[in-house]
Amino acid sequence: MDATYDGDLVRAGRQAREQFYDARGYGRPDDGGVVLAPVEAAHLLFRGDLDVVVDGREGHDGDRLDFRSFLASTAVSEVAFFVYKDLRDRGFYLTPTLDSRVGDETGDFVVYPRGKGPWDDTVAYRVRAVSERAEVTADELQALAAADGDGTGVLAVVDEESELTYLEIDSPTITGSTHHDLEPVTGDLLADRVLVWDPPTSLHERAFYGQRLDENGGPVQLSLVEAAYLASNGTLSVVDGEGDAGDAAQDGDGEQAVIERGRSVEGERFDRRLRVYSALRTAGVAPKTGFKFGADFRTYAHVDSVDDLGHSETLVRVLSPTYAFAPRDLALDVRLAHGVRKRIVFALTGATAGIEWLSVERLTP
């Protein structure tokens, strides 16, 4: 059975079509025969279903390529091969999107539900295959998240030892029931936080802003991002630096002083974090620092009282919309979140634009 590589695709005849496409979902029918993507041909070579592929490229003299020489050639990406092979090993039929048969080009592979194939009309996953050394832009992850409904978007990472990690990419909805009415308070702006000296218990013990300076009570310390949010909605008035306690800044000035302090200690990242903090609070979710988890925030969807606090559900990392993810950093965040039974969510936002939310979770297809 002859199969010929033309520099783009591998073409074979009727018998190959019956044996590979009709029976096992490789390639697509074409003019009575079958057309295979190089990665499909590589898998057939690997399995011994094809002995060789004839190299029909000019200057290659019809070389007969076995699996070893085909894989070592530039015809097929080893990363694509490892992902294709692994999904086949897991019992899936799948189609490379490079041959443009599939209208929506999201991902490198369209994976059908187990027991289904390219003849059917359902898609289980849209898989993008990358090396651990590739960078994946926020845009690419958003495209995978948007694929949802017509196959779950999946990033498949091949690490340097050829092990695979599958990451499911979604657009989560952030929502909770944490809403509390607060009475006005006044605080001192220190170098990197605000101290509220006579806080009502609602501030920390119910609405979960800040924390007490001492276990036994006393002033509540607010982070700069909490203080900026509370100043922006009129709850907090701020006294700056070494000034008198009576010398409270005018409405708006206090907010500006906190924001400027935030920018001076944190740069433009402060504005991004404040925007995300505000969106979380507006959505009814209480954000607290995610420092111990290496994230910006951990969030609680339902806070009635700090004495009766549930488990925080989500870790949030705030990033620029132009951020490029290193797959290894993604692996770190996903592994950590899994270990503490939370989900990692990336909040993509510029200083002034809206927020796109992306969740990433380990997946076993």
Add this chain to the structure above:
Amino acid sequence: MDATYDGDLVRAGRQAREQFYDARGYGRPDDGGVVLAPVEAAHLLFRGDLDVVVDGREGHDGDRLDFRSFLASTAVSEVAFFVYKDLRDRGFYLTPTLDSRVGDETGDFVVYPRGKGPWDDTVAYRVRAVSERAEVTADELQALAAADGDGTGVLAVVDEESELTYLEIDSPTITGSTHHDLEPVTGDLLADRVLVWDPPTSLHERAFYGQRLDENGGPVQLSLVEAAYLASNGTLSVVDGEGDAGDAAQDGDGEQAVIERGRSVEGERFDRRLRVYSALRTAGVAPKTGFKFGADFRTYAHVDSVDDLGHSETLVRVLSPTYAFAPRDLALDVRLAHGVRKRIVFALTGATAGIEWLSVERLTP
């Protein structure tokens, strides 16, 4: 009882010395009285042991500063105060190093064992206190690690919500018993790995290089860093790209081809990682990819056979000696390592210099 801030230290008389230094280890005796660091005075104000500190700075007219106004002034760092207070709450006496009483200036505080004080001759911890927003250089961590023997080196991080995380910094010794004699092998250099087509079982199944292409056996895939190491010690000959299998590169050429490939996919980081990989193997430790943990390597100290593999003990992250750590990234690595019962070790190395090892672990003083 009068205590006066002179712009540098707080000075008080004999009664204060008896009450604060003699009885509870605050400050140091000086000319019959006592000299306090501002953070010590802040703690005495916080506790109500001092009512006010008189501001003796020029232009401050002898203002009487209570805890609130002293903390809001520039006299005392809130980060230092939170750390000082927390260690006092935990039952330790400690001395700020800024007053140069302590010869070795490593860290911001010298902490005595519980029940001991500045009159005694033993040190439990040397603590450096930083905000989560500060960067900590590799040099600073190395100084803390070097303090060992005269107090454990500790980094105390105050996060934006004023919570404390203590990290113990050490210089670990890397050693293991993984040594295997290998027979020569030949492999194909692909885009991002090397395939050894007829591997002896010793290569993967005993010495734990690479992994099999298929569960049922077949070729062994080596990562570029494994391949470069095996080429450097003469075990591996490499065939490049689309060339004939018989066309093995000359000794040395193969090693160079792998290293150049590594640099082209990874930049100068490849040389650093190869240096660390080689040092780990030389120390009798088997490094494998740490990708799933977001690290460079995970390591196994004792590998006799892959069928009988123990738990990997260590995660290794390779960094430049000029690296500046963000405390939040440290928290992420330490938390993840703890969750998977491993220790995180940073290998600091340039492209050509030696390697410094730093381990970081969560500590509860």
